[in-house]
Amino acid sequence: LARRNCELLGLCDRVQLHSGDLLEPFRELQLNNKVDIITCNPPYISSAKVPAMADEIAGHEPQMAFDGGIFGVNLMRRLISETPDFLTSGGYLVFEVGLGQGPPLQKQMSKMPEYSTVEAVQDVEGNARVIVARAN
Structure with a gap:
């Protein structure tokens, strides 16, 4: 679908598409400290x-598109911990959260030295x- 869009x-002359497990394609492309957002x-x-x-809502997407694990934050925790490897200094991580998930995730991330x-x-x-x- 992404390729068709x-x-x-x-x-297509300006966009590269890669698929993989979360940030694995970034690792394969050796994008450490090279991504702005x-x-x-x-x-x-x-x-x-x-x-x-x-x-x-759920009838048009695979279950994995919605299922975030027992508390709904499994993939977000990986995202939060893996992203700093790839961001440039001053780069941004921006992601959507479910109801009630924002404050605890914000608090957790605020304690991490990787994020200013x-x-x-x-x-x-x-x-x-x-x-x-x-x-x-």
């Missing part, structure tokens, strides 16, 4: 809640829905 938008919309629904999701600032972006109801972290 690339073709439809005429971007990493964005991600990881799965953040707890495993127990995935089967109860509305069919109009960690902020939450709130939705219209005041819930943290995106984390923006800047690398040291």
Whole structure:
């Protein structure tokens, strides 16, 4: 789908597509300390809640697109710990979080020396829905 969108938008001469387990393609391409921004919309629904999701949402994607593990943060924890290897100094990690996940993740990341600032972006109801972290 990404390749088809690339073709439809005429971007194939400027965009490279790679697939792999989270940041593994970055490792294979030896992009350590070379990436300015990493964005991600990881799965953040707890495993127990995935089967109860509305069919109009879950019926069009594989379960792994939603299932974030027992507390919904499995992939996010990997993302948080692996991303600093690839970001340039001052680079950003930006990712979506589920309801209630933002404050604890923000607190955890604020204690990590790899990140200089960690902020939450709130939705219209005041819930943290995106984390923006800047690398040291």
